[in-house]
Amino acid sequence: MNNPRKLALSLLEDFGITNPQDVDVIDIAYALNIPVRHNQLKGCEGRITHAKNQSMITLNNSEKFITRQRFTIAHEIGHYLMHRKEPINHNDDISSLSWFNNKNNLEILKQESEANEFASELLLPTDQFLICIESQYFSPELIRSVSDRFKVSRTSVIHRFVEHGNHPICVFYTRNNKVHYWRKSEFFKYYIKNITKLPPPGDSVCAEYFNENTIYPNEESKQEISKSTWLEVNNEYANDIFYEFCLVHSSVNLAISVIWED
Ligand SMILES: [Zn+2]
The missing domain is CATH 1.10.10.2910 (Arc Repressor Mutant, subunit A)
Known part of the structure; x- marks a missing residue:
């Protein structure tokens, strides 16, 4: 083993x-x-x-x-x-x-x-990663700073954050305009919409990339969305604020979306 x-x-x-x-x-x-x-x-x-x-x-x-x-x-x-x-x-x-x-x-x-x-x-050994993210909330800047410091891809830092971060996030992989897979932190308490093998939600940042080729610059990479964009929620919470950070690998037509709330 x-x-x-x-x-x-x-x-x-x-x-x-x-x-x-x-x-x-x-x-x-x-x-x-x-x-x-x-x-x-x-x-x-x-x-x-x-x-x-x-x-x-x-x-x-x-x-x-x-x-x-x-x-x-x-x-x-x-x-x-x-x-x-x-x-x-x-x-x-x-x-x-x-x-x-x-x-x-x-x-x-x-x-x-x-x-x-x-x-x-x-x-990026786990103990060193834990020191980098200690008491920090998820943010695109945090992912970029760990990625630059350890010369590892942003995608792999996001994965480490799903496993070890103390702020719940959910990550979606969308390729060729179809959601392939998602993965969430242990304490991410929401239900995910049943969207596997379907295009990403129309009001997501991910859909902006696939439909309009929009890629936000670093300083705007934290985009506001609604709680109901990717999640199954009751109407009364549908418009609560959530955030999406969409990382694009245009050469392979892949978008990796992270969603979280503050
Ligand atoms: Zn291999």
Whole structure:
């Protein structure tokens, strides 16, 4: 049974790394004897292939964001440490790297989620994350500041906040104008509308992106919506104020919406 988070922490310890933000994950790959090369990949961001005594990581050379490259390499290192004995070569696309995996094979699903947990702990250990967010409410600025400090993607910081934040949020993944998946904090007490596989609610910030291509600048990224936009609520509360922060990955037509109340 793999314990991805423990494994990531023991790797950091083995390498004497106390500040993961200073780490070049390519160096870790090389130290583990895994060459990393860039190539043109179709429909995937990275992959790891295993021969008998050698593995190799390939990254898509069209990926420009350093945070995504770091996460992909860390994810592939996770596959190397936990799954290389199994005869599966991993081709990782936006879904396997984003926690809303739509692959049908349960064994692959499990491996992708383990590799994501490993990568996320390697790049941003939970104890350091908890210090960053201690007594802080959710805000787009908080997500950006942790992301910049640890050089991890905003998406993965949002996921950590769902797991460990002390302010309840709910996150929706909408791709090609269809809601694929949502995930909420343990203490998020509202019912979510049944919108999976449907377009996002017409009055959501997410719909503004898909319908009008609106992407708000950082200083306007906290947008006011109604409680009833994404949630199932009684009429008397329908117009209560809620907020939405919509993070757009236009290259893959993906929008990640976080909703919360103050
Ligand atoms: Zn993977």
